[in-house]
Amino acid sequence: MTGIDEVARLAGVSTATVSRALSGNGPVSPATRERVQSAASTLGYVVSSNASSLASGRTRNVGVVVPFLSRWFFSSVVEGAEAALLGHGYDLTLYNLSGGEESRRSVFDQFLLRKRVDAVIAVALELTDDEVSRLLALHKPLVGIGGPIPGVPTLTLDDLAVAQLATEHLISLGHTQIAHIGAGVEFDLDFHLASTRRRGFERAMHDAGLTIRDDLYQPADFTIRGGYEAAKQLLGRPYDRPTAIFAASDEMAIGCLLAARDLGLSVPRDVSIVGIDDHELAEFFGLTTVAQFPRQQGRLAVDVLMDALQPESDDAATLNRELPFQLVVRSSTARLAD
Amino acid sequence: MTGIDEVARLAGVSTATVSRALSGNGPVSPATRERVQSAASTLGYVVSSNASSLASGRTRNVGVVVPFLSRWFFSSVVEGAEAALLGHGYDLTLYNLSGGEESRRSVFDQFLLRKRVDAVIAVALELTDDEVSRLLALHKPLVGIGGPIPGVPTLTLDDLAVAQLATEHLISLGHTQIAHIGAGVEFDLDFHLASTRRRGFERAMHDAGLTIRDDLYQPADFTIRGGYEAAKQLLGRPYDRPTAIFAASDEMAIGCLLAARDLGLSVPRDVSIVGIDDHELAEFFGLTTVAQFPRQQGRLAVDVLMDALQPESDDAATLNRELPFQLVVRSSTARLAD
DNA sequence: ATGAAAGCGCTAACAC
DNA sequence: GTGTTAGCGCTTTCAT
Numbered sequence: 001m002t003g004i005d006e007v008a009r010l011a012g013v014s015t016a017t018v019s020r021a022l023s024g025n026g027p028v029s030p031a032t033r034e035r036v037q038s039a040a041s042t043l044g045y046v047v048s049s050n051a052s053s054l055a056s057g058r059t060r061n062v063g064v065v066v067p068f069l070s071r072w073f074f075s076s077v078v079e080g081a082e083a084a085l086l087g088h089g090y091d092l093t094l095y096n097l098s099g100g101e102e103s104r105r106s107v108f109d110q111f112l113l114r115k116r117v118d119a120v121i122a123v124a125l126e127l128t129d130d131e132v133s134r135l136l137a138l139h140k141p142l143v144g145i146g147g148p149i150p151g152v153p154t155l156t157l158d159d160l161a162v163a164q165l166a167t168e169h170l171i172s173l174g175h176t177q178i179a180h181i182g183a184g185v186e187f188d189l190d191f192h193l194a195s196t197r198r199r200g201f202e203r204a205m206h207d208a209g210l211t212i213r214d215d216l217y218q219p220a221d222f223t224i225r226g227g228y229e230a231a232k233q234l235l236g237r238p239y240d241r242p243t244a245i246f247a248a249s250d251e252m253a254i255g256c257l258l259a260a261r262d263l264g265l266s267v268p269r270d271v272s273i274v275g276i277d278d279h280e281l282a283e284f285f286g287l288t289t290v291a292q293f294p295r296q297q298g299r300l301a302v303d304v305l306m307d308a309l310q311p312e313s314d315d316a317a318t319l320n321r322e323l324p325f326q327l328v329v330r331s332s333t334a335r336l337a338d
Numbered sequence: 339m340t341g342i343d344e345v346a347r348l349a350g351v352s353t354a355t356v357s358r359a360l361s362g363n364g365p366v367s368p369a370t371r372e373r374v375q376s377a378a379s380t381l382g383y384v385v386s387s388n389a390s391s392l393a394s395g396r397t398r399n400v401g402v403v404v405p406f407l408s409r410w411f412f413s414s415v416v417e418g419a420e421a422a423l424l425g426h427g428y429d430l431t432l433y434n435l436s437g438g439e440e441s442r443r444s445v446f447d448q449f450l451l452r453k454r455v456d457a458v459i460a461v462a463l464e465l466t467d468d469e470v471s472r473l474l475a476l477h478k479p480l481v482g483i484g485g486p487i488p489g490v491p492t493l494t495l496d497d498l499a500v501a502q503l504a505t506e507h508l509i510s511l512g513h514t515q516i517a518h519i520g521a522g523v524e525f526d527l528d529f530h531l532a533s534t535r536r537r538g539f540e541r542a543m544h545d546a547g548l549t550i551r552d553d554l555y556q557p558a559d560f561t562i563r564g565g566y567e568a569a570k571q572l573l574g575r576p577y578d579r580p581t582a583i584f585a586a587s588d589e590m591a592i593g594c595l596l597a598a599r600d601l602g603l604s605v606p607r608d609v610s611i612v613g614i615d616d617h618e619l620a621e622f623f624g625l626t627t628v629a630q631f632p633r634q635q636g637r638l639a640v641d642v643l644m645d646a647l648q649p650e651s652d653d654a655a656t657l658n659r660e661l662p663f664q665l666v667v668r669s670s671t672a673r674l675a676d
Numbered sequence: 677a678t679g680a681a682a683g684c685g686c687t688a689a690c691a692c
Numbered sequence: 693g694t695g696t697t698a699g700c701g702c703t704t705t706c707a708t
Contacts, residue, residue, distance in 0.1 A: 001453070001476070003701060014679045019703055026704085027677055049452040050397065051701035053388040054684045061431070061454075069420070070413040070618070079407045082434045086441055091449060093399070094432045096420045103424055111429060114387040115339070115685095116399075138339075225622045261599065280408070284563045341685060352695045357687055364688085365693055389685035392700045453701095 002043045011039035022047065053115075061091040062305060063117035065107065067124055069096050072279055073294050077123050077145060080298025088306055093117060097125070113138065119305045121145065121298075127152070141308035143301050146193075148320055153308070155300055157323045159193055162290045163200025163248070165327055166274045169288070170244040171208045174336035175272060178205065179216035179242035181230045181252050186221075194222075197248045197276065216242050220252050227255025235263050235271060243336055244272040250279035250289050257285055257332060268334035278328055286331035297323055340381045349377035360385065391453075399429040400643060401455035403445065405462055407434050410617055411632050415461050415483060418636025426644055431455060435463070451476065457643045459483065459636075465490070479646035481639050484531075486658055491646070493638055495661045497531055500628045501538025501586070503665055504612045507626070508582040509546045512674035513610060516543065517554035517580035519568045519590050524559075532560075535586045535614065554580050558590050565593025573601050573609060581674055582610040588617035588627050595623055595670060606672035616666055624669035635661055 008015045013032055020026035021036035028036070039045075053059045064081055066074045082092045093116065095107045108131050112120060120135055124146040127135075132152055135142050147154025170178050180201045183194035198217075205212050218233055220226030227247055234242055235256075247253035253275025260267050267273055275282065278291030304321070346353045351370055358364035359374035366374070377383075391397040402419055404412045420430045431454065433445045446469050450458060458473055462484040465473075470490055473480050485492025508516050518539045521532035536555075543550050556571055558564030565585055572580055573594075585591035591613025598605050605611055613620065616629030642659070 001701095004703095005701085015702075016680080016704075017678055020678085023703085029677060032677080046448060046451045046453075048392070048701055049454045050388045050391040051684090052703075054386070054392050054686085055701075055703040057684080057703095059388065069417045070410060072408060075408040075413040078432070079434055079436065082407070082432060083437055083441070086434075086437065086444065086449075089448075091431050091454065093429050094416070094420060095424075096417055098417065099421055099424065103421070106424065110384060110427075111424075113384045115384075116387045116429065223622075224619065228622070281562065284561075284566070339685095343685085353686075354688080354696075355694055358694085361687085367693060370693080386685055389700090390687075392702085393685075393687040395687095395700075 001048075002045045004045070004047070007036065007039050007043055007045050010043060011036045059116060059118050060089055061093055061117050062302075063093050063095055063112055063120045065095045065097060065112075065120060065122045065125060067097050069094075069098070073277065074123060076294035077298040077301075080295035081121060081302050082298070083295075084299040084302035088302070090118075090302075108134070112140075118309060119143070121301045121305065122149070122152075125149075141305055143304045143308070145297050145301050153304060154320050155297055155304070155323050156320055157292055157325060159196040160200040160203070162276055162292070162325050163197035163246070164204040165200075165325070166246050166276060166290045167201045167204035168208070169274060169327055169329070169333065170246060170272060171204060171210065173244075173272060173333060175244035176210050176336075177213070177216070177240070177242045177244070178210070179218065179234045179245045181218045181220050181227055181234075181245060181247040181256070183222060183248060184219035194248055201246055215240075220247075220255075222249050222251060224251045224255040224258070227252025228259045229255070231256035231259035232263070235260055235265060242271065244274070244333070247273065247275045250275035250277040250282050250287060253287055253289065253332070254279070254281060254285050257287065267332050269337060272333040272336075274333055282328075283330070288330045288333040289328050291326045291328045292323060293325075339386070340383045342383070342385070345374065345377050345381055345383045348381060349374045397454060397456050398427055399431055399455050400640075401431050401433055401450055401458045403433045403435060403450075403458060403460045403463060405435050407432075407436070411615065412461060414632035415636040415639075418633035419459060419640050420636070421633075422637040422640035426640070428456075428640075446472070450478075456647060457481070459639045459643065460487070460490075463487075479643055481642045481646070483635050483639050491642060492658050493635060493642070493661050494658055495630055495663060497534040498538040498541070500614055500630070500663050501535035501584070502542040503538075503663070504584050504614060504628045505539045505542035506546070507612060507665055507667070507671065508584060508610060509542060509548065511582075511610060511671060513582040514548050514674075515551070515554070515578070515580045515582070516548070517556065517572045517583045519556045519558050519565055519572075519583060519585040519594070521560060521586060522557035532586055539584055553578075558585075558593075560587050560589060562589045562593040562596070565590025566597045567593070569594035569597035570601070573598055573603060580609065582612070582671070585611065585613045588613035588615040588620050588625060591625055591627065591670070592617070592619060592623050595625065605670050607675060610671040610674075612671055620666075621668070626668045626671040627666050629664045629666045630661060631663075 004015045008018045021028045021033045068074050085092050097104045119141040122144045142152050144152050144154035147156045182198045218230035220230040245256050256273045275289040278289050282289050342353045342356050346356045356374050359366045359371045406412050423430050435442045457479040460482045480490050482490050482492035485494045520536045556568035558568040583594050594611045613627040616627050620627050
């Protein structure tokens with residue numbers, strides 16, 4: 001391993017100057033900077049991040065904590081964050097909490113505290129006050145996606161508005177008998193996402209003067225299979241069948257699509273279906289949905305962190321930010337047939 | 339931040355002893371170890387990984403390099419690796435190469451060389467000789483998944499055998515008019531996975547004395563949509579329709595399933611379909627497939643690395659290892675109707 | 677603008 | 693089994 005002193009020798013300067021020239025911190029004349037850079041590249045020199053971190057207190061590494069990885073939403077967020085971090089010269093260390101309570105404790109007790117990361121992005125995680133305060137006590141900026149987390153800047157999707165929008169789309173097409181597939185309490189983690197979306201549905205119905213039929217609500221588990229089974233119950237009944245379904249996620253909505261087909265119903269002629277997410281499969285299935293943009297969410301979280309890592313940043317400058325969403329109308333919804 | 343010396347003071351020992359007691363390296367009497375541990379935990383002390391790495395030369399961090407993240411296979415591998423690493427007290431730093439050539443260079447030129455990782459797992463990546471030799475020059479163990487990479491221990495799936503097995507399953511059910519959906523050359527990256535699977539298909543057909551009809555080969559792009567469109571071509575023809583399709587991935591096979599339905603064909607009565615992967619959706623769709631086990635592949639790669647990181651390890655001990663695979667028969671395949 | 681030198685917090689010889 | 697001490701390779705005051 002070539003070290004900083006070899007570069008210094010080759011460039012004919014001190015190690016201090018090499019450090020300044022390469023990091024961009026501190027004044028260096030253009031001429032010497034040039035010499036240092038070429039010396040470094042001819043030697044193939046790359047700073048040792050450990051030594052650098054130890055001396056400077058910065059690691060150029062951020063921890064990203066997710067509850068799952070092999071789900072479209074989370075892996076997309078991570079992908080977006082990774083790309084953004086790479087652009088800033090940062091590494092991304094991944095912590096997956098799907099291992100349960102034990103792994104969660106070990107991540108918080110050991111890993112994040114090892115002075116290994118400069119900041120933390122928590123995706124769809126309800127952190128305890130204790131977890132938050134320990135992170136903040138280390139002066140590590142923390143940003144949440146999917147919050148809100150009290151006392152932490154968070155990027156949040158307005159789930160109420162999203163669900164309302166999806167429902168209003170159906171209402172505007174003339175539907176009145178609208179079913180909703182949400183989640184049972186066991187899936188109502190993640191900041192009550194499911195119950196908030198249900199409230200958005202109910203508000204839209206209420207605002208339009210429509211009655212909410214309890215028999216048109218089905219809980220599921222956010223998977224295609226769950227949506228499929230729920231939709232079978234809704235669409236299989238011999239009378240009073242809903243003419244539209246609002247599913248709280250695209251995966252469940254795709255399950256609905258498949259259930260409708262299996263029941264011999266045509267979408268959107270016999271039933272309109274709308275989801276939330278703009279999942280990677282949504283386009284193929286022609287699913288109308290309210291898009292959220294997980295890759296962008298990852299990038300945005302990085303932007304917020306980079307701001308917070310600037311010394312001159314107002315700590316409170318970036319508080320909760322609303323994430324964008326957008327109705328994407330495809331071929332799974334249509335005007336109610338007369 | 340409480341440091342090692344505070345722990346030493348509280349425990350009434352030297353910092354060296356604290357280091358030994360906490361790391362488990364070097365002899366410490368049970369009594370002092372006990373005292374040190376309780377001192378550390380009352381102070382909430384956690385070692386600074388940078389200082390530790392700088393002094394010891396080990397980072398307890400491994401880099402995982404993937405070409406994509408938001409695809410089931412890759413995120414599952416990473417998930418498996420992450421869980422295994424956590425168990426060994428290691429962190430996982432993620433490098434996603436989907437940013438193109440530029441990000442690839444920056445990952446190799448800058449990030450991995452910063453002495454930040456002890457080892458590297460490369461998933462489905464054909465590394466250049468240069469990339470390999472630079473990594474090895476740093477004495478960083480490197481293990482590939484999906485190889486082979488010359489000179490690097492690799493976990494490989496025997497794609498030829500896998501494809502052969504899938505095809506033989508169809509043949510054993512009496513099928514003779516078997517179509518294959520593979521990939522065009524533009525998707526034949528990843529160690530010629532697609533063309534190897536095609537050869538496996540052809541070998542099985544040949545061994546059974548069946549003729550390979552060129553008109554029953556369709557290239558696609560490994561997506562559901564691609565499989566759907568390819569299957570439409572195969573199944574839509576008015577005569578000489580294949581009675582079975584072997585798709586080189588489950589996603590394409592699922593596309594076939596959907597195409598068959600849309601054409602009014604019943605699976606498996608009118609057409610049998612088999613894929614490869616055991617994708618998370620395979621069970622829901624009742625897809626017969628040859629399972630590979632990406633989570634386990636991630637874990638296994640970690641095992642290999644942990645071995646290689648032992649000082650006493652034979653460097654060549656673990657050369658290429660074959661990954662397990664298994665035929666999973668569900669409801670998308672059946673005996674050819676008479 | 678540049679150099680000298682004091683650490684950053686820990687580990688690993690080496691002594692005892 | 694335990695303490696002493698010399699670094700690990702940088703960054704950053706503080707001089708100049």
